[in-house]
Amino acid sequence: MKAAPFAYVRPGTIDDTFAELGRDGAKVLAGGQSLVPVLAMRMGRPSTLVDINAVPELNTLSRSNGSIRVGATVRQRRLQNDDLSALVPLLRLALPWIGHREIRSRGTVCGSIAHADPSAELPAVASCLDATMVLTSARGRREVRASDFFTGAMSTVIEPDELLTEMLFPVAVSGEGFGFGEFARRHGDFALAGVAARVRTVGSATDARITCFGIADHPVTADISAPLRIVLEQVGSSPTESDLRRALAVQADDIAADVVDTGGDAHASAAYRRQLIAGLLSREVSRAYLKSIRSASEVASS
Ligand SMILES: Cc1cc2nc3c(=O)[nH]c(=O)nc-3n(C[C@H](O)[C@H](O)[C@H](O)COP(=O)(O)OP(=O)(O)OC[C@H]3O[C@@H](n4cnc5c(N)ncnc54)[C@H](O)[C@@H]3O)c2cc1C
Missing domain, CATH: 3.30.465.10 (Uridine Diphospho-n-acetylenolpyruvylglucosamine Reductase; domain 3)
Structure with missing residues (x-):
């Protein structure tokens, strides 16, 4: 299939870009990696593509x-x-x-x-x-x-x-640690499910949030400070990554049940995605926590 007809403009200034975007049916063209396939499948029919790549x-x-x-x-x-x-x-x-x-x-x-x-x-x-x-x-x-x-x-x-x-x-601040993981059938495919994690440790206080993707119609963010604190009480003062992962796995099923909001599709069922999220979040939150501890102690010793 070929794209429906459209006009193409490539303004050289930001003001000209805004003027073009003010026209009915105009659409921004940036890298074209998502828009061009959308046009080729006729899932979109903009009247004009406004190529923004000539605006320094x-x-x-x-x-x-x-x-x-x-x-x-x-x-x-x-x-x-x-x-x-x-x-x-x-x-x-x-x-x-x-x-x-x-x-x-x-x-x-x-x-x-x-x-x-x-x-x-x-x-x-x-x-x-x-x-x-x-x-x-x-x-x-x-x-x-x-x-x-x-x-x-x-x-x-x-x-x-x-x-x-x-x-x-x-920009990350001291005491912050991060984790990121996803599961796709082949490298480079869109994820069936993924987790971004941010943990912050200041003194004895720790807070944590995760954002899960591929599991709802938009990214879903959850504050998981309370379950992480329960885990930290269980594992003692110098836990290893595997101690943390084991302890987090107990909490992870409940968190995954809360965030996964899909009826499933041709690629994976909702239950499978919940399992993926539970596994990914146990691993990535554990890693993020250990990095946050390292970052906090570097500041304390400097
Ligand atoms: C084979 C393949 C595999 C891919 N795999 C992944 C993947 O694993 N993960 C992933 O995240 N992405 C993936 N992508 C998508 C890729 O990352 C795209 O680059 C990205 O989604 C869109 O960026 P773009 O600059 O190409 O935008 P375009 O394709 O130019 O535009 C995309 C949409 O955003 C709008 N838009 C673009 N820029 C702006 C702006 N500045 N302001 C307002 N609207 C704007 C456009 O009008 C259009 O609607 C894949 C693409 C391909 C072709």
Whole structure:
């Protein structure tokens, strides 16, 4: 099948981009890795594709005010290879899981988040970190937190005339540790289920949250501080990863039952996805906790 006819424009300035996006039926073209297949299958029929790749200020990657800022045309592979991504360890853990190197060389970070595939890695990372999306149009600029951004399968609060101009990912602070894991039938496939984990330890206080993906129509975030504290009381002061995983496994089934919200599909049943989430979260939360302890003790000894 071929795409339905469309007009193509490639503005060179941000103002021209907003003017083009204000036209009826216009659609942003970034890396094209999701949009082009959608057009080829005629699942979308935009009147005009607005190619944003010639706007220089959208191609910026920088650090400011406790965040790394990722502009709309920054490729996933550029971020993966840039030293700045080390400041947001969850991004470093998640980016290699996206498709294949060739996909990441074209696909943009913002494009993945705007596309909002429920099985995609970057929306889960943004949700776990409660990252900030900067949405801009000829009408002005607004910031939206990830917790308010994803509204359903492939749907977000972005208005038709708005551009996701940049993502702000918070830089990790001392005492934070992260984990990321997913299960797909082949490397590079979208995940059947995945978990991003963030644990923070300050003194004797620990809090933790996970974001699960591939298991509902959008990433699902849960605060699991209370079950993790129960586990920490059981395992004593210097647990190994396997001690933690064993103890967490007891809590994990209940957490998985809460977050998995799908009737199942041709790829996997809901019960199988619950099993995957339980296994992944036991492992990734254990790893995140141990990293958070290491990070907290490095600060204490420095
Ligand atoms: C074979 C294959 C395997 C893949 N595997 C994975 C995978 O495992 N995990 C994964 O997460 N992804 C995967 N992808 C998708 C890939 O990561 C895409 O790059 C990404 O989803 C979209 O980024 P893009 O820049 O290509 O966006 P495009 O395809 O250009 O756009 C996607 C959608 O987002 C909109 N959009 C793009 N940028 C903006 C913006 N700045 N503001 C507003 N709207 C915007 C477009 O209008 C369009 O609706 C795969 C793709 C392929 C072809």
